[in-house]
Amino acid sequence: MTISIDPQKTNNESLQPKGWLRYFSFSLDHKVIGIQYLVCGFLFYLIGGTLASAIRIELASPMSDFMPRDVYNQVLTLHGTIMIFLWIVPVVNGAFGNYLIPFYVGARDMAFPRLNAVAFWLIPPSGLMLVASYFVEGAAQAGWTAYPPLSITTPQSGQIIWILSVLLLGGSSIFGGINFIATIIKLRRPGLKLMQLPMYCWAMLGTSLLVVLSTPVLAGTLILLSFDIIANTGFFNPVLGGNVVVYQHLFWFYSHPAVYIMVLPAFGLVSEILPVHARKPLFGYTTMVFSIMGIVVLGLVVWAHHMFTSGTPPWMRLFFTIATAFIAVPTGIKFFNWVATLWGGRISINSAMLFSCGFIINFVFGGITGVALAQVPFDIHVHDTYFVVAHFHYIVYGGTVFIIFSSIYHWFPKVTGKMLNEKLGILHFIVTFIGFNLCFAPQHWLGLNGMPRRVAEYDPQFQFVNQISSLGALLMAISTIPFLINIFLSVRNGKDAGDNPWNALTPEWLTSSPPPVENWEGEAPLVEEPYGYGKEFSEQK
């Protein structure tokens, strides 16, 4: 059998380009696909960031003088959609998941390499389509939530392109999720038990379950919405007897789990990074696993806390308030486990560690406002204000994006075999951390005082605080510059990293850096204790 297949392999190999060209090919190598996800996502992050800057420039003054109101709505819609569907979800799942999971389970590739490549290559065209929709007459302007009747009554062409693009991205996400579940459950190296897997595998397993269970519901909903727009049906159109609240239920059935799809992988990544740089085992491995699974189960039954002002009946408010408050328990367990991992460790202060600590600080802040928002009386007061904007940016930017940067600093030596410049990295962290908090902390105050979100104009009394926020946004934009310089300089002439610059014990570091095409020379190592730090030290004593 080996001989009969052999010619195909050589044929296959000659078709695959070598060097940097392979990043533009339909490569089946999970490492190439991971980098494709990361770079593609980062390019969209730059676009989304430019749009965010435009929003903050507009909000520096109370009148809509920088751009017309409808353009403002288009910009905020495009900003939200790009950041969620083209930056955070693909990068924190697709990029790191594809790169790391096969190493962690001791495999040579993902379970379905071809499906994997298809999942990635759905992203650039749909992303370009989404960006191009801005140039169509009447780009989507109903926000990333596309609530009807707003999405039905605004100009159609842009909204339809928006729907098609999100459907394709959802498909990509589902294919990825199926692949991760199959890889983690079925492709583990013989002898490797589930409870020995690095925490990121558990996080990705939980995330992929959420992707597989909830993304199809969004797809179905958007298909119905497109019927409302194109075919004049009335699913969500009250004029034709439809029901807008049904859309909100179906939409949030995906989009609340989507928050966990964005943040659970970050939980996993930070659990990989902290033990390495604190030289201590991950605290409470088993409780971490159970809290991830607890978040998955609870995450599916809390969606209506986004709808407390949508005429939700009292029993539903009560149920969803309690369910949401319960999520604080597993999340709190994870938070304390991270702090306990750091406690008494030999902490190296480097860019990866700083960004991870920044994550912990920002995330606990976002988590506290999240619990506050789950309480009906408070939520009714601040619903649709800047308080909500501040809350979720603390989760997705202060949480996930900080971890994306932390992971880039941590795994850059793995991918390239070169070290990143620490001075530029620390500069990047300081500017990002100050800029981020300066931008979003004041927005809590704005929200509490009643400044509505998604409106280009506001009461002049809020101007000063908005300008502070815009200044923070400017710092965040500037913070990208040292990062990009760092990447470009280090790829070309960074210091040689060696195979394992952090002396890490997780499997991806037990092969050469950058890794060979088949991940390992010979058999994959069996790593029973991925967090066995400090052992060699105590044994020496």
Add this chain to the structure above:
Amino acid sequence: MTTLDSSKEIQKNNSEVNETHEDFRMFGLITFLIADGMTFAGFFAAYLTYKAVNPLPDGAIYELELPIPTLNTILLLVSSATFHKAGKALLKDKKSDSQKWLFFTAFLGIIFLICQLFEYFHLPFGLTDNLFASTFYALTGFHGLHVTLGTLMILIIAWQSRINGGRLSSKNMFPLEAVELYWHFVDGIWVILFIILYLL
């Protein structure tokens, strides 16, 4: 090539350590069908919510008759059984028997689609008449799309199980098993759909 991970096997067979792993394509397919089932679950939930909270407006017509959908239910249930027969025949390497059963299954699928279209053309309401009419067409249409794809896949594997040159055999059962699982899934969805749309 229908095997998604063929390159993987190639890679495995050529690496110096000759590793093998179990076939998990079926696992992937089941995961996909769960996802697909969730799409239907969303539609069903929407329909049931509409039924519970949205009254039918005055003068709006939304009446369904039972004979055709009952016939369709029987057609699909029988087709599940005939597909199973095809699998049994292929397991014993009786390729021509298997092919006959597959063609018969595809035939039942086509009859189902024709009946569905016949029902569409004779219903007293159209797609945009009212909320329930829209939901009815969306649900049955989405299911009909699944039946159409399934029928096409059955025809493809029927062609592949031909005696001369067909790829399917008792050693290569996966394509047939995969389509069979998909077909049973589509039948199961129809039964739920029949209960919710026509009987409730």
